[in-house]
Amino acid sequence: MDGSVINYKRRIQQIYLPPCGNKYWRFEDIIGHNNIRYFSFGRHALAEGLIASDICKGDKVLIPGFICRDLLSAINSIGSVPIYYEVGKDLNISTAPEDLPDAKAILAVNYFGFAQNLSPFREYCNRTGAILIEDNAHGLFSKDEDGRLLGTRGDIGIFSLRKTVPIPDGAALVVNNPDIAYNLKPQLPFNSKHKAFSFKIKQGLRRLAPLIGPTSMQSAISAVRFLRKLRTGHEIEPSQPDAEFILPENPLPCSKLFSYLFSIDINEEIKRRIELYIWVDMLLKDMPCTPVFKTLYEQVVPYGYPFYSSGMTLIKIKKVLKNYAIRYFQWPDLPNVIISSAPEHYKTIWVVSFLW
Numbered sequence: 001m002d003g004s005v006i007n008y009k010r011r012i013q014q015i016y017l018p019p020c021g022n023k024y025w026r027f028e029d030i031i032g033h034n035n036i037r038y039f040s041f042g043r044h045a046l047a048e049g050l051i052a053s054d055i056c057k058g059d060k061v062l063i064p065g066f067i068c069r070d071l072l073s074a075i076n077s078i079g080s081v082p083i084y085y086e087v088g089k090d091l092n093i094s095t096a097p098e099d100l101p102d103a104k105a106i107l108a109v110n111y112f113g114f115a116q117n118l119s120p121f122r123e124y125c126n127r128t129g130a131i132l133i134e135d136n137a138h139g140l141f142s143k144d145e146d147g148r149l150l151g152t153r154g155d156i157g158i159f160s161l162r163k164t165v166p167i168p169d170g171a172a173l174v175v176n177n178p179d180i181a182y183n184l185k186p187q188l189p190f191n192s193k194h195k196a197f198s199f200k201i202k203q204g205l206r207r208l209a210p211l212i213g214p215t216s217m218q219s220a221i222s223a224v225r226f227l228r229k230l231r232t233g234h235e236i237e238p239s240q241p242d243a244e245f246i247l248p249e250n251p252l253p254c255s256k257l258f259s260y261l262f263s264i265d266i267n268e269e270i271k272r273r274i275e276l277y278i279w280v281d282m283l284l285k286d287m288p289c290t291p292v293f294k295t296l297y298e299q300v301v302p303y304g305y306p307f308y309s310s311g312m313t314l315i316k317i318k319k320v321l322k323n324y325a326i327r328y329f330q331w332p333d334l335p336n337v338i339i340s341s342a343p344e345h346y347k348t349i350w351v352v353s354f355l356w
C-alpha cells in the first residue's frame, strides 16, 4: 500500500478512540481452544503459566536481556531464577541454540507484534526439554509469515490485552500444550470493583477526541499530566524499585473485560494499525532514524512503529512527530542487571504509539 493514499488524520484520531464494532467475537474462538485463564496483568499470566509448567523454586528461566524489567517479577515471585540471552538489532535471538545454558523454560518475545523466529527456540527445547513460552504481550491479532496466530505457537502464550485494547486491565494465559493445561487452576473471579479514577478520566477524554482533534487532545493530556505531577511528583508513574520482584497487587481481571474486547472491530483494528505503520514509515523515511524491522510482512499487526534513534537526531524526529500530534515512548525499562552491560541497540529504541 502507498502511504500517500492513507487517511492519516482519521487514523491518528483513532489512536485515542479506536474503531468500535458490533460483531460478536470471543478470544477463545481466535485462539482455537479453551485452555485460557484471564488476569489483570501479563505478569500474573506468566507466573501462573510457570507454575502450571512445574517450574519450581531455583529453576532457571531463560529470557532475553532486552525486556521490560517488570516482567521479572513473574519469575522472581515464584522463586525461579531469570538468566539471559542476547538479541541482535533485528530483535531475533543472536546466540546459537547449542550455546545457550540449560534452563527449565525459555521465553521468546514477539516484539511489537512482529513474529519471533521460533526455530532456534524449538531446537533448544528439543535438546534440553525446556518449556517454550511465547510472550505475545504486544501481538494481539498478529500472525507469523506462515499465518499462525502469535501466542499459539509455544507450549504457553502470554497476552497483555490491555496494551492493544483500551481497557483498565486485562491479560491472558493461553496453554497450548495439553499436558500443561491439565495443571491449570480454575479461572480467578472477575473483579467487579470500581475502575480506577485515572481510567475514568482517560475514557472521558477519549470520547472528546473526534470533537477536538489530536492536537487539542495532546494539550488535554499534557494538562492531566501536569496535574498528576503536582499531586505525585511524576508526570508518568515510574517503574517501582521493587518491580522486578513484586507482582502487581491484584491479579483479578476486570469484570467488563469481555465487553471491552467485544467492542473492538477486529478487521478495522488490524487495518488501522497496518495503515498507521505504513504512514509513519513514509513520514520518517528521510529522517535520521532506522526502522527496527526491515519489512512489514503480510499478516503482522504492529503494536506501534519501533525505530532506532538517539542523541541530537532524535530531537528532529520528535519535532516531526509532535507536528502531527503523534505520541512516542522509549522501550523498555531494562532489568537492573542488564543496564550496565547492555549493547547500544538495547538503549536506542523508540516506539510511535498506536493506542493512547
Ligand SMILES: Cc1ncc(COP(=O)(O)O)c(C=O)c1O
Residues within 6 Å of the ligand: 040, 041, 042, 043, 044, 068, 070, 071, 109, 135, 137, 138, 160, 162, 171
Ligand atoms: C514484552 C512484554 N511481556 C510482558 C509484559 C508484561 O505485561 P503486563 O504489563 O500486562 O504485566 C510486558 C510489559 O510491559 C512486556 O513488554
